[in-house]
Amino acid sequence: MSLPADAAAALQVFRDASGWEQRARLLMQWGERLPPLSDADKCETNLVSGCESQVWLVGQLQDGQWQFSASSDARLIRGLVALLLARVNGLSAAELQQVDLPGWFNQLGLSRQLSPSRSNGLNAVLKRMRELTQ
Structure with a gap:
């Protein structure tokens, strides 16, 4: 499956x-680019259950492709969610x-920085996305 343009970028x-410091800065920048909800x-x-931080998620089907918007009260989580949106926006159900969520963050070189609770939170966001598409 080919990557959406945002994900490839x-x-x-x-x-x-x-290195990690530069990736952390990039992560914050991606989070700041999320359009506010x-x-x-x-x-x-729209609150995703299973996240330690508050994450809100809305999804919309446009011409057979899903577009998600999200926000979080935590800067790092906003960045991670922004990268998840880059990976999934424009996909069909x-x-x-x-x-593959762990695979995606591994490709980005971020998997080591994902604590179990952050990993669980991101999995909860992806699970919620999948529920919305049903």
Whole structure:
């Protein structure tokens, strides 16, 4: 399965990074680029359960492709979620089922920095995405 353009761009940038500090800065920058969610979207219905930080997720189907928007109260999580969105936006529901989350963050060189709780949180976000596409 080929990567969405945003994901391919992210992969290139993170592969070119020369170590964890540079990757951490990139991660924060990706998080800052997330378009803000409206207050109306930051509601209980859109809150992802299973995350230590608060993460809100909304999804919309456009011409057979899913587009997700998300936000978090934690900067690092916002960055990780932004990279997850880069990986999944524009996919069909079937393609979304095939996304390998640990593999994606491993490709980005970020898997070592994912604590078990962050990993669980990101898995919860992906699980919620898959639920929305059902």
